Amino acid sequence: MEQAGNRPAVNLKGQAGGVPFNPHHQETAPGVNLAVEIAGLRLANPVLPASGTFGFGAEYAPFVELNRLGAIVVKTITLHPTPGNPPPRLTETYSGLLNSIGLQNPGLEVFIREKLPYLRQFTPPLIVNIAGRTIGEYAELAARLSEAAGVDALEVNISCPNVREGGIVFGTVPAMAARVTAAVKGNTPLPVIVKLTPNVTDITVVARAVVEAGADALSLINTLQGMAIDIDTRRPALASVVGGLSGPAVKPVALYNVWRVARTVKVPLIGMGGIMTARDAIEFLLAGATAVAVGTASLVNPGALMAIIAGLEDYLLDQGLADIRDLIGALEI
């Protein structure tokens, strides 16, 4: 595909990584270990896509060798098809992206029937993100996905409002977050990763509650709640008024939360929030994350995941380190 005047465009100034994208990238350099373990899952490297930004994998297949990822994380699945929120659903902010998708997905049945067979062919563990409107829905999703071949772990999205309890967000109330976790845990033999929201006074309280309820790992942060107004129409820029903020703007907040939670609980963490480059990823590892998830960066540069994996390898070689696990939580205060 390369011709005069055309070359792959992954290596942008100040952007993800520094290697041109090669879908047939060589295996990890000899003598360097990138592999990590999360809740019994062995990941060949600590780099995952963030749920919701990676569709069901196939969308990114032209740019990302799915077999090279640490794990594959798919979009949130709900029990029934979810139409999502009305448009406009997106607006760009300074160094950030505000979105309000509303968990649009085809529902559990269609996922198992139409998406899972494709995803099964890849070797990295498959992590399915789930959300329910009630605790019962979480439990049912967990049970049914555990029976479906090819699912290796569940990531529980507790940042959605509970319809029955007047719209209270599960993830902001420690007791509710714990009940969701316990319900999922009680209905699956699979490892359970709980995804935490940063929109709380003290994230460590929620972290402790879900770990006590059985969470095998935590992922954080979900998006920060934000808003934008169009001064020409004088109306909110998003149809649903409030959306989730992601991208490099939120990175300092994400890193702080990861650092605090890492000092509070013993389970492994998947850190995320504004990771654009391998350097960003290393900050999260140093703060105590065992793996990282890359979201908005893929929207900007579809090859970002590959560039970040390669960048981690380069960092280890450059620093004379043999094992990425030596970086995890290695921050000196």
Place this chain on the structure above:
Amino acid sequence: MAADLSVELLPGLRLKNPVMPASGTYECGSANVYNPGQLGAIVTKSVAPVPWPGNAPPRLHETTGGLLNAVGIPSEGVVAFREKVLPTLRQYDTALIISVAGETTEEFARVIQALEGEAGISAYELNFSCPNLGDGIPFGTNPDLLYQAVARARQETKRPIIVKLSPNVTDIALMAREAQKAGASAVALINTLTGMAIDVRRRRPVLGNTFGGLSGPAIKPVALRMVWEVAGAVDLPVIGVGGISNTSDALEFLLAGARAIQVGTANFANPLVMPQIINGIASYLEENGFSKITDIIGLARKGEEDWG
């Protein structure tokens, strides 16, 4: 005809325009580029009961679209402030808001006591949300403590009390309601979001204090969302602050329901930004056929109930 930019921030406190600096980001007359009397109000840096040195450096770090700081409210203490700083600030022909900091309920009260005899103070702004003291969870994030501190300050003064709210809470509207119940006259939001950065080469936190407060354009969407929430939840004047860098940003906050706005980090990048925003708002009003600024305050909320 030029549009009327004046707003009645509080009963009896009319500002010539809704633009003022965020505490700690503007020194009157330092970059001597304009007369501070042009501003809607002057907001001082936070005044502590006794001299505070502030945090160990490095105190600053630029992040993508933001500024992380762990300055830690250095202050010469209220006595030195009263003797040395206040007399100059009083000269300017605009409202004067004194930002008050403390580590305990009594400390806030002490600062106010020390200033009560002084003329020329339009209001106090209570800074509860400095995230840099203690373990990172400031007492301004606890609704009961917030209530007590505001109520205690209320006993000391009849002057208006503005409560500056921390965004690092689950429910900011709840905090605003507590402030109101305790006697606050207005709320200002948001203070900084707590954040952190790591130097991957040295494998150490960048800031001397490990973590700090994030400000600047990066946090604007969060600030706007909280202003929107609070303006819809409490019947108190709201001052919007958080990442406002230009006229358009300022207008978003006014349209969301803020009665005034504060400009912080943008002063560092552009010392003229506040007068530019004042002029920019005036032009916007004229171009869009509004005769006074109060016509656009909260205008984006029109038909809110239909959105569900």
Place this chain on the structure above:
Amino acid sequence: MSNKIKIFVQRVKVLIQNLEAEVLASCRVGADVYLLRLQAPTIAEIARPGQFVHVRCSETLDPLLRRPLSIHDIGDGGGLVFLYQVRGRGTAWLARQQAGSRIDILGPLGRGFTLTTNKRIALVAGGLGIVPLLFIARQALENGNQVDFFYGARDRERLYQRETLQAMGVNLLLATDDGSAGFRGPVTKLWEQYLKERRYERAYACGPREELAEFAHLAARYDIPAEVSLEERMACGLGACRGCVTTLRDTTGNRYYENVCTGGPVFDAAAVEWEG
């Protein structure tokens, strides 16, 4: 640990490409309107009318997201032509790029127009709605169609690319709001006059939403299969993030959200929910 079943899936030919394309030329053709020509033969070769390219409008993180640009034309030797208006910081950056600079593009993306052969078709463009319609006009003429190109704008100055269209050999019918060129009034009104006399096999439109709604309404009334190209803010452009949806109606009248980036940007005009 996992009982993966290895399924043999035939590798689909990779069509979407991410590459740095050289700017061949960039010039201003109106107040804020620019014509940009990029060298991207591998995309130009396979691009279909109605498809778009997702353009990185920065070398930094500001602005952050790509901007979708419909393909306006395919030039000689692998040139990819765009016509766009500067609306914000992203397009302003794009307008500053000069011949020789390189731009990160992702494409071709999206579903294009359904083409016909040897038929009479109508194209209805409102303002910058001309962008994707010039490309389909060129293709349609090559396929032996007769093309009535209805083109409306605020005034004469905003009727871009008239010469190009004329040179291509379309039957160009102009409308302006102020009457400075052609019919005075909305372009859909002009089209309506022709609809009364001429039978079109298919019709295609792009432009402001109200005009598209009117177009869809007329197409339905005269029972003409019609397609519209829609615009929406996008993040990934690949169908992964579900950010750029529009509301559609299925045959039973049920409303649902479809991605503009992968389900569109070209939609059956009858399927679009114009009220929502």
Place this chain on the structure above:
Amino acid sequence: MLMYLQGKIVTQKVVAPEYNLLVIEQPAIAKAAQPGQFVMLKAWERRDLVLPRPFSLYRILPREGQIQILYKIRGQGTAEMARRGAGEEVELIGPSGKGITLPATGAIALLGRGIGAAPLMAIAEAAKGQGLEVYTFLSARERSLLLGEEDFARYSRRVVTSTDDGQEGGGRLLTDLLVDIIEKESPSLQRVYTCGSRRLARGLIPLQARYGFIAYVLLEEHMACGTGACKGCVCKVKDPARPEGYSYQKVCQDGAVFPVGEVVW
């Protein structure tokens, strides 16, 4: 007095790999600036880079209405600066900081490490203009990074250099080379100014009493406002009046020049 003004780039040239010299036309700042002062500079519209960056003044040319900035390309801000060319505008806040006060007579010494040479040039020029003797000591990793050596030679009685690879000055410390000169030539040394290395600054402390000069360090810190408002750019300075024995002083306003003996290292 601080000003906020636009300046126009006259030229920009590469002086060493990753080191550029920027010449800016800005008469008001050129007229007001003193050696040892700095400016905050912003040369981009990008919103992801929020703050202007502080730069010391390499040369102050009031007659030409120009200032010169010698800088190292370290991050995204300086990389943006490096992309600007002649005729482009930059935003300037300055002149910031206290600057230095030269002695009336005698000699001064300048000790610069790497890019720390930058603010010393303006001091050398002013000192020479007042008829003072200037001794300049420069060190760097390697020969090509000894910045402004030829310019310094014009204002200095002597320029002594040292490189880490030993090719110059046997790789010796500048403080040792300074002692050599003092012992050999016994200049009437009144003041010493240093920039670019904390170790170098600390090393001057014990020499002050022995050789009867006062040493000053020009500190570098990350800055947000450069005007004293944000209190972000502090350093620890001895303060017997405080129970802690020190207080934080603002590099931008109380500095950037401090007596080495007063800084808490």
